[in-house]
Amino acid sequence: MTKSRSENELTPELALRRLLHAQGLRFARRPRDLPGNPELVLPKRNSVVFVHGCFWHGHDCRTSRAAPNFKVGSWAEKIAANRARDRQQQAELQAAGWQVETVWECQIDQSALIARMVERLRQR
Numbered sequence: 001m002t003k004s005r006s007e008n009e010l011t012p013e014l015a016l017r018r019l020l021h022a023q024g025l026r027f028a029r030r031p032r033d034l035p036g037n038p039e040l041v042l043p044k045r046n047s048v049v050f051v052h053g054c055f056w057h058g059h060d061c062r063t064s065r066a067a068p069n070f071k072v073g074s075w076a077e078k079i080a081a082n083r084a085r086d087r088q089q090q091a092e093l094q095a096a097g098w099q100v101e102t103v104w105e106c107q108i109d110q111s112a113l114i115a116r117m118v119e120r121l122r123q124r
């Protein structure tokens, strides 16, 4: 049986949801009433999780540096604006008592790093 491309494709967000679910962590997806619309919210643990694309959110990593025009022109301005907005939204969330986790697209496969985040979430 062949599956369509969309069924097989594991987005970073979906990969993370599966992992947290497998670890027994329960979450809500994309509530609309929080600054920045974090991908996942764990109300019992006062935590929100963002999954950020490296290019658009200006991660300083190989993935985004490899993209053309990362540091010049209108892309750079847009990315700088995204970063400023991310920082602002994170500050608003923290002021409201949320603990903010950010998972970068390039980190989804780094199981040790994700495992540490899962551990932090469990302890809250």
Ligand SMILES: [Zn+2]
Residues within 6 Å of the ligand: 054, 059, 060, 061, 062, 063, 064, 104, 105, 106, 107
């Ligand atoms: Zn990255």
